[in-house]
Amino acid sequence: MEYFLQQLINGVTLGSIYGLIAIGYTMVYGIIGMINFAHGDIFMVGGFIALIAFLALVAIGVTAIPLALFLVLLIAMALTALYGWTVERFAYRPLRGSFRLAPLISAIGMSIILQNYVQIAQGARVKPLPPLITGGHTLIASESFNVQLSNVQIIVVVTTLALMAAFSFLVARTRLGRDMRACEQDLKMASLLGVDVDRTISLTFVIGAALASVAGIMYLLYYGVIDFYIGFVAGVKAFTAAVLGGIGSLPGAMLGGLLIGLIETFWSAYFSIEYKDVAAFSVLILVLIFLPTGILGRPEVEKV
Amino acid sequence: MPRAVDSMRLPLAAALKDAVFAALIAFGLFFFLIGLRTEQGPTGALQITTRLPALAMLVGAAFAGSFLRALLFGREPIRLGRTLPPALTRIAERAGRYAGLALLAFALLVPVLFYHDRYLLDLGIMVLTYVMLGWGLNIVVGLAGLLDLGYVAFYAVGAYSYALLATTFGLSFWICLPLAGILASFWGVILGFPVLRLRGDYLAIVTLAFGEIIRLILLNWQSFTGGPNGVSSIPRPSFFGLPFVDEAGGFASTFGFAYSPTHRVVFLFYLILALALVTNWVTIRLRRLPIGRAWEALREDEIACRSLGINTTTTKLTAFAMGAMFGGFAGSFFATRQGFISPESFTFGESALVLAIVVLGGMGSQLGVAVAAFAMLGGFELFRELDQYRMLVFGFAMVAIMIWRPRGLIATREPSVYLGERKAVAGTLVQQGRA
Numbered sequence: 001m002e003y004f005l006q007q008l009i010n011g012v013t014l015g016s017i018y019g020l021i022a023i024g025y026t027m028v029y030g031i032i033g034m035i036n037f038a039h040g041d042i043f044m045v046g047g048f049i050a051l052i053a054f055l056a057l058v059a060i061g062v063t064a065i066p067l068a069l070f071l072v073l074l075i076a077m078a079l080t081a082l083y084g085w086t087v088e089r090f091a092y093r094p095l096r097g098s099f100r101l102a103p104l105i106s107a108i109g110m111s112i113i114l115q116n117y118v119q120i121a122q123g124a125r126v127k128p129l130p131p132l133i134t135g136g137h138t139l140i141a142s143e144s145f146n147v148q149l150s151n152v153q154i155i156v157v158v159t160t161l162a163l164m165a166a167f168s169f170l171v172a173r174t175r176l177g178r179d180m181r182a183c184e185q186d187l188k189m190a191s192l193l194g195v196d197v198d199r200t201i202s203l204t205f206v207i208g209a210a211l212a213s214v215a216g217i218m219y220l221l222y223y224g225v226i227d228f229y230i231g232f233v234a235g236v237k238a239f240t241a242a243v244l245g246g247i248g249s250l251p252g253a254m255l256g257g258l259l260i261g262l263i264e265t266f267w268s269a270y271f272s273i274e275y276k277d278v279a280a281f282s283v284l285i286l287v288l289i290f291l292p293t294g295i296l297g298r299p300e301v302e303k304v
Numbered sequence: 305m306p307r308a309v310d311s312m313r314l315p316l317a318a319a320l321k322d323a324v325f326a327a328l329i330a331f332g333l334f335f336f337l338i339g340l341r342t343e344q345g346p347t348g349a350l351q352i353t354t355r356l357p358a359l360a361m362l363v364g365a366a367f368a369g370s371f372l373r374a375l376l377f378g379r380e381p382i383r384l385g386r387t388l389p390p391a392l393t394r395i396a397e398r399a400g401r402y403a404g405l406a407l408l409a410f411a412l413l414v415p416v417l418f419y420h421d422r423y424l425l426d427l428g429i430m431v432l433t434y435v436m437l438g439w440g441l442n443i444v445v446g447l448a449g450l451l452d453l454g455y456v457a458f459y460a461v462g463a464y465s466y467a468l469l470a471t472t473f474g475l476s477f478w479i480c481l482p483l484a485g486i487l488a489s490f491w492g493v494i495l496g497f498p499v500l501r502l503r504g505d506y507l508a509i510v511t512l513a514f515g516e517i518i519r520l521i522l523l524n525w526q527s528f529t530g531g532p533n534g535v536s537s538i539p540r541p542s543f544f545g546l547p548f549v550d551e552a553g554g555f556a557s558t559f560g561f562a563y564s565p566t567h568r569v570v571f572l573f574y575l576i577l578a579l580a581l582v583t584n585w586v587t588i589r590l591r592r593l594p595i596g597r598a599w600e601a602l603r604e605d606e607i608a609c610r611s612l613g614i615n616t617t618t619t620k621l622t623a624f625a626m627g628a629m630f631g632g633f634a635g636s637f638f639a640t641r642q643g644f645i646s647p648e649s650f651t652f653g654e655s656a657l658v659l660a661i662v663v664l665g666g667m668g669s670q671l672g673v674a675v676a677a678f679a680m681l682g683g684f685e686l687f688r689e690l691d692q693y694r695m696l697v698f699g700f701a702m703v704a705i706m707i708w709r710p711r712g713l714i715a716t717r718e719p720s721v722y723l724g725e726r727k728a729v730a731g732t733l734v735q736q737g738r739a
Contacts, residue, residue: 035508045337049336049337052336052337052342053336055351056336056352059352079336082329083333086329090703095707098706099710101505104451104508105702105706106702108453110699110703111699112656113699116693116695117337128344128348129350240513243506272524275520277520278520278521284509285498285514288510289498292502292506
């Protein structure tokens with residue numbers, strides 16, 4: 001029971017990270033109907049920027065951890081958002097109106113570019129970061145097993161919840177959110193009614209990238225290591241989460257992220273850690289076979 | 305003074321403004337990732353070093369590039385011709401009829417011309433392996449319009465089938481080759497079933513997941529596949545039973561030649577050439593059969609296809625099975641050539657490479673795929689010293705092709721069905737991956 005509770009806590013933490021990445025997939029898919037294959041690598045770039053920014057801040061004398069982390073958060077969100085904007089501007093925007101698979105292939109190319117760019121710029125080795133946030137609480141102490149809730153886990157979950165709330169507000173209440181929802185329903189009609197479609201799509205990428213960078217920071221804090229390849233697997237899992245929750249649906253992305261995090265954690269805990277990625281990928285296949293619209297998604301009607 | 309042309313270009317001040325903007329963006333993008341570098345210091349903690357010249361160069365390049373672009377082209381997107389002009393197309397079309405034959409003749413002569421150049425022969429074998437993989441994937445992507453990002457899985461199944469059958473039961477290459485093909489196409493059907501209902505990009509992601517699952521199983525099922533150590537000492541191929549060894553009963557002594565290790569390489573070269581040509585020939589013939597026409601109809605419009613009574617289930621499954629079978633053949637060839645295989649050879653990057661070959665060549669164009677495989681692997685070899693940059697260039701190439709020549713190098717297609725006169729049509733008239 002204690003073991004189960006501990007895995008539940010770990011799963012929810014991991015799921016929060018996946019959920020944050022999944023939002024980027026689900027928003028882009030909802031609006032322009034493409035899988036932004038490079039999104040996982042944007043998450044990786046966000047983690048790297050955060051790592052380097054933190055080291056740079058320490059080097060110039062900002063050693064108070066809370067302040068440094070706050071600045072890192074701002075820097076990483078801003079610069080990763082810039083990456084999101086640039087990728088959209090150069091690799092996807094010229095392809096609007098091209099054949100259906102063109103953006104996907106371009107996105108695969110972009111993903112290869114980002115991975116190799118970071119590998120060349122920062123080296124292929126794993127980058128470790130000593131734990132910045134230490135300590136935690138023992139929830140249940142028993143002689144066999146202590147259930148721990150670490151401070152990092154609290155921060156990850158709370159940050160995720162706060163961002164989700166802010167983002168839901170943005171989509172539901174602001175002008176930009178209304179534009180985004182209009183674009184999601186009908187791009188052409190939205191542009192006829194005065195929505196600046198290009199700008200809205202750009203901002204969608206920017207926001208998605210900013211959220212992914214937060215996920216990157218959380219990943220860095222939680223695991224303490226980062227390398228140029230984390231984006232690929234995390235990206236596929238987050239995409240699985242988006243599909244599982246119902247692509248195009250924001251609560252769905254979060255729910256899907258949580259479920260994938262839990263599935264992965266429990267699978268590692270009770271079956272085999274080697275096959276945890278196989279479990280996540282199999283879930284993707286199973287969901288698409290039996291529940292192609294996801295848990296909270298709307299069925300898609302194919303028109304002739 | 306023609307104003308229409310002038311208005312495209314920007315005045316100096318505006319161009320400068322654009323350039324400064326681009327330089328700022330570049331600074332933001334590259335400051336942390338290029339300008340600073342993290343290295344593990346002697347204590348194991350990360351240390352930071354600056355790399356400002358590289359940063360300055362990139363920012364300068366962004367400034368200059370954007371400035372020139374604004375002066376020369378204005379803010380309009382740069383459009384290269386998406387297809388060749390008609391006159392050129394006609395010439396290319398005429399040349400294309402002979403180019404295939406010329407390439408084939410060249411390929412046949414390579415071992416004769418470069419008999420003493422082991423390196424070139426090995427390179428030729430590698431290029432032909434990718435030509436074959438490209439043609440195999442072309443059945444799935446180019447003809448049936450199903451985007452498959454996990455093609456390498458079938459390559460792996462073929463390779464491991466041969467490796468394990470040969471090392472465990474001592475079966476010969478010629479028995480294992482069809483078995484590997486059958487096993488791979490069996491896996492193709494297994495993958496095909498769940499994805500029958502999926503559309504283009506969902507399909508792509510599921511095939512990607514499938515490819516990764518196969519790789520992870522090969523990596524972790526130690527007792528069966530040897531895990532990360534792979535399978536080694538895989539038997540080399542024999543000349544229909546005559547091994548390439550320097551002793552009585554070997555290939556050389558039976559035919560009365562002096563023994564040379566090159567014999568085996570030349571044999572491997574002709575073997576993969578034959579396998580690739582079989583792939584090509586089968587594809588060309590299949591396009592004339594009802595099933596091939598069904599594939600192309602499926603690519604053009606799935607709903608219309610279904611309305612006309614084509615069984616889309618069997619159509620998709622046969623496309624997957626057929627493509628997978630050739631991937632399996634290529635895989636068992638790869639295993640016998642290398643003598644050693646491990647899961648590292650079957651990563652997603654490999655799938656992306658084969659897909660890039662198909663896309664660059666022009667999906668559905670057989671000649672284009674061959675030319676693209678040649679160009680891409682030849683290019684990799686030419687820039688061998690720039691090893692770490694080649695994947696980067698490869699990624700840029702994929703994006704650039706999608707932007708400027710989305711129909712690939714060969715932008716015309718030979719229709720399978722035509723009225724009256726037979727002629728090539730522009731690739732833009734062909735649907736791609738709507739299914």
